[in-house]
Amino acid sequence: xxxxxxxxxxxxxxxxxxxxxxxxxxxxxxxxxxxxxxxxxxxxxxxxxxxxxxxxxxxxxxxxxxxxxxxxxxxxxxxxxxxxxxxxxxxxxxxxxxxxxxxxxxxxxxxxxxxxxxxxxxxxxxxxxxxxxxxxxxxxxxxxxxxxxxxxxxxxxxxxxxxxxxxxxxxxxxxxxxxxxxxxxxxxxxxxxxxxxxxxxxxxxxxxxxxxxxxxxxxxxxxxxxxxxxxxxxxxxxxxxxxxxxxxxxxxxxxxxxxxxxxxxxxxxxxxxxxxxxxxxxxxxxxxxxxxx
Numbered sequence: 001x002x003x004x005x006x007x008x009x010x011x012x013x014x015x016x017x018x019x020x021x022x023x024x025x026x027x028x029x030x031x032x033x034x035x036x037x038x039x040x041x042x043x044x045x046x047x048x049x050x051x052x053x054x055x056x057x058x059x060x061x062x063x064x065x066x067x068x069x070x071x072x073x074x075x076x077x078x079x080x081x082x083x084x085x086x087x088x089x090x091x092x093x094x095x096x097x098x099x100x101x102x103x104x105x106x107x108x109x110x111x112x113x114x115x116x117x118x119x120x121x122x123x124x125x126x127x128x129x130x131x132x133x134x135x136x137x138x139x140x141x142x143x144x145x146x147x148x149x150x151x152x153x154x155x156x157x158x159x160x161x162x163x164x165x166x167x168x169x170x171x172x173x174x175x176x177x178x179x180x181x182x183x184x185x186x187x188x189x190x191x192x193x194x195x196x197x198x199x200x201x202x203x204x205x206x207x208x209x210x211x212x213x214x215x216x217x218x219x220x221x222x223x224x225x226x227x228x229x230x231x232x233x234x235x236x237x238x239x240x241x242x243x244x245x246x247x248x249x250x251x252x253x254x255x256x257x258x259x260x261x262x263x264x265x266x267x268x269x270x271x272x273x274x275x276x277x278x279x280x281x282x283x284x285x286x287x288x289x290x291x292x293x
Contacts, residue, residue: 005267006267007274009245009258010272010274010275012217012241012243013271013272016095016214018096018097018212018215019090019213019214019215019217020209020217020231020235021087021090021098021100021217021218021219022100022219023087023102023108023220024218024222025102025220026219026220026221026246026247027081027101027108027219028078028084028105028107029081030081030082030263031080031084032074032077033074033078048163048194049163050194050196051193051195051196054188054193055129055188059171059172061176062174065174066151066166066168067163067165067166068163069141069151069152070151070152070156071156071158071162071163072123075161076124076137076138079107080107081107081265082264082266082269083219083220083268084107084111086268086269086271086272087108087113087219088108088113089272090272091113091114097212097213098206098210099117100116100117100209101117101118101119102120102221104118104191106118106123117206118202119192119198119203119227120191120192120227122191123161123162123189124137125137126140126189127188127189128181128186130182130184130185131181131182133179133180133182135187147177148174154166154168206231207231210231210234210235210240214240215242216232216241216242217243218232218244218245218250219244219245221250222250223251223252224251233252235255236252236255242258243256243258243259244259245264245267245268246259246261246264
């Protein structure tokens with residue numbers, strides 16, 4: 001990252017005190033969670049499970065839960081990185097109107113951010129698709145491990161959604177759980193799979209926050225999926241300036257007034273230090289007080 005890039009971002013942050021922040025998988029790579037796409041925006045691995053395949057195929061569900069039983073530990077053990085902590089600090093300083101994340105890892109909240117819309121849900125909750133009963137995911141995994149002890153010691157590389165690249169191609173002997181409340185409901189992580197729709201109240205809340213914001217900051221997202229891209233497109237229609245920190249191209253490159261291709265954590269760290277130096281401490285404290293009320 002060049003000094004000029006960090007300086008330009010610090011200038012952008014200093015000029016806009018009501019940021020709409022949109023984050024993606026690149027936020028969490030420093031936390032040990034792989035991202036989905038390469039610098040050209042292409043898939044690095046097979047696309048994730050779709051909602052339709054999960055709901056209509058018993059084989060797909062066995063495959064998903066078997067691989068997740070091995071791979072999800074990477075998500076559950078991940079800790080917030082520098083980028084998460086920097087955005088939490090910006091929020092405490094009263095400079096973030098809303099943070100909208102496409103990630104399901106909960107790391108923004110663990111870092112201290114409170115104004116968060118989890119656009120695609122959080123992966124640590126599991127929901128019965130028949131009766132709506134919910135359980136914490138660690139309890140579901142513990143039950144699956146008891147049913148499938150032969151799967152728990154396997155090693156594999158881990159994907160961005162807690163998937164694992166197992167050598168197995170036969171998941172017929174993997175036992176699934178049924179909902180204890182309704183008896184036969186399908187358990188699914190309480191997240192938006194590919195091919196599913198984001199719940200309308202979340203989208204509406206995000207668009208309302210975008211209207212209130214005076215600028216947009218995109219961090220760690222290629223915006224190749226419409227779910228996130230729609231906010232950049234709407235911001236452009238509203239004439240709101242946009243900055244982006246992302247390694248590689250994005251779907252919205254033509255819309256940004258500033259693009260920084262560098263590590264999100266390092267870039268935000270340096271920019272935040274510059275911002276703090278430029279704004280008197282008493283003003284930051286006043287902004288933080290307003291943000292907490």
